[in-house]
Amino acid sequence: MVSIKKKVFFAIIFPLLTGVLFGCGDAQGNGIYQQTTAAMDTVVTLTLDTNGDAALMQQCIGTLTALSQQLDCHTAESTVGRLQTEGRVVCTEDTLPRLIRETAILQKRFGSAVQLSCRPLTALWEQAEAASALPSSSDILAAMALVDDTRIALEAERILSVPEGFGLDLGAVAKGYAMDVLAAQLRESDADYGVISASSAVLLYGQKPDHQPFTVQITDPADGGVFGTVTLTHGSAQAVTMIGTSGSYARPLIIGEREYCHILDLQTGAPSQSDLASVSVFCENGLMADFLSTHIYLGGTAALSQHLSAEDYRILAVDTAGKVYCSEGLSFAPAKAVQP
Amino acid sequence: MKNAQKPMVFFKGTDVVILAILLLCSVLAGWLPLRSKGTQAVIAMGGITLAVVDLEQEQPALQIAGAEGFVFCVADGAISVTEAPCEAKICCKSHRIDAAGQSIVCLPCQLTVLVTEAHTDSIPLPDAVIG
Numbered sequence: 001m002v003s004i005k006k007k008v009f010f011a012i013i014f015p016l017l018t019g020v021l022f023g024c025g026d027a028q029g030n031g032i033y034q035q036t037t038a039a040m041d042t043v044v045t046l047t048l049d050t051n052g053d054a055a056l057m058q059q060c061i062g063t064l065t066a067l068s069q070q071l072d073c074h075t076a077e078s079t080v081g082r083l084q085t086e087g088r089v090v091c092t093e094d095t096l097p098r099l100i101r102e103t104a105i106l107q108k109r110f111g112s113a114v115q116l117s118c119r120p121l122t123a124l125w126e127q128a129e130a131a132s133a134l135p136s137s138s139d140i141l142a143a144m145a146l147v148d149d150t151r152i153a154l155e156a157e158r159i160l161s162v163p164e165g166f167g168l169d170l171g172a173v174a175k176g177y178a179m180d181v182l183a184a185q186l187r188e189s190d191a192d193y194g195v196i197s198a199s200s201a202v203l204l205y206g207q208k209p210d211h212q213p214f215t216v217q218i219t220d221p222a223d224g225g226v227f228g229t230v231t232l233t234h235g236s237a238q239a240v241t242m243i244g245t246s247g248s249y250a251r252p253l254i255i256g257e258r259e260y261c262h263i264l265d266l267q268t269g270a271p272s273q274s275d276l277a278s279v280s281v282f283c284e285n286g287l288m289a290d291f292l293s294t295h296i297y298l299g300g301t302a303a304l305s306q307h308l309s310a311e312d313y314r315i316l317a318v319d320t321a322g323k324v325y326c327s328e329g330l331s332f333a334p335a336k337a338v339q340p
Numbered sequence: 341m342k343n344a345q346k347p348m349v350f351f352k353g354t355d356v357v358i359l360a361i362l363l364l365c366s367v368l369a370g371w372l373p374l375r376s377k378g379t380q381a382v383i384a385m386g387g388i389t390l391a392v393v394d395l396e397q398e399q400p401a402l403q404i405a406g407a408e409g410f411v412f413c414v415a416d417g418a419i420s421v422t423e424a425p426c427e428a429k430i431c432c433k434s435h436r437i438d439a440a441g442q443s444i445v446c447l448p449c450q451l452t453v454l455v456t457e458a459h460t461d462s463i464p465l466p467d468a469v470i471g
């Protein structure tokens with residue numbers, strides 16, 4: 001099965017590749033390091049030019065691990081898990097309260113299509129997937145009645161409480177928020193270049209060592225291949241670009257024989273039937289990029305125009321027919337001929 | 341990958357054959373390089389790479405040192421997790437993956453499977469893959 005070419009490749013390129021994976025820096029921590037870790041429910045790849053700060057990589061991974069542990073709704077011990085079972089939790093850190101405050105600001109501006117309190121509904125659909133049976137409409141209505149972010153109470157900045165039956169699922173914002181925390185960490189460090197990629201959320205930091213623009217490959221919602229490449233240039237040393245992507249293709253819910261979109265439409269309580277296949281948002285704030293990618297996806301093509309002309313973020317969207325919508329000023333090169 | 345070629349009004353037998361061959365070639369030419377199939381999977385535990393697996397080599401029940409309890413299946417250029425020591429088995433329910441940038445993760449075990457592609461100098465790797 002293995003061709004000679006392949007054997008040559010493995011003999012020569014393989015050791016080089018593993019070198020990249022473990023880092024190409026010297027003993028003082030200079031140079032570019034790359035490490036992959038499991039966090040935020042996905043694979044996170046960190047590429048950092050630590051500029052002599054040898055501990056930075058481990059600090060960033062530590063941040064990701066700590067955030068995963070606090071924000072994961074699937075573990076009972078997390079802050080989010082305890083809030084669900086106890087109804088009230090005193091946060092030792094500002095992490096979760098800040099995420100809730102910042103999301104509320106976004107909801108005020110864009111509306112409440114994305115809600116953090118959607119856990120009763122996501123749990124219902126997770127159970128449906130496990131049982132291979134669609135939930136009943138009365139169960140959906142009952143779960144929808146428990147989704148309302150205005151009922152999340154925050155006292156004295158650290159004490160969170162929710163009504164009985166309520167719970168948080170931060171799936172639509174947690175990765176983007178993590179990118180904001182990591183960006184702050186990079187700004188405080190001596191690092192002058194970094195790419196942190198958590199599949200649907202990406203952070204581009206500073207400038208590449210060769211001062212070339214960043215290239216971000218967009219996954220094709222139709223076949224998982226390459227849809228095209230977005231090129232981004234950073235003008236300053238501490239510049240940040242955050243990217244958030246939502247699409248119908250990622251992690252489908254499988255119930256019986258059918259696949260459903262993993263993004264739930266809180267208006268219907270059911271998997272989204274958006275006519276968009278994928279939305280990527282580019283801006284300076286990770287939480288906003290993550291939040292907006294889901295928000296815009298749910299809004300479908302009918303609500304796209306206002307986002308295409310937005311001043312503080314840019315978007316690249318693809319509808320289910322393969323048509324591309326790209327904000328002016330965003331440099332996108334399709335991998336294949338696309339409909340204009 | 342639709343071909344915009346419109347059929348001509350007057351056909352001879354040989355025209356149809358040539359057209360069919362052209363059509364097939366254009367579909368193949370468009371399809372092959374663009375699917376960006378990965379050629380290998382990097383299996384890591386807690387950020388440490390345990391193995392880089394060739395996806396073109398069929399291995400129906402692959403076990404890897406350092407990832408005890410896990411069984412991977414490599415078939416048709418794709419990899420999947422078929423057995424895992426974790427409780428929820430979410431990793432086993434993940435779809436088989438074959439495109440560069442796709443991944444399977446087992447959060448409780450800190451295991452990651454990431455499909456990558458062999459890169460050559462002529463096609464530079466992107467800084468990030470999103471989606």
Ligand SMILES: [Zn+2]
Pocket residue numbers: 424425426427428429430431432445446447448449
């Ligand atoms: Zn697992």
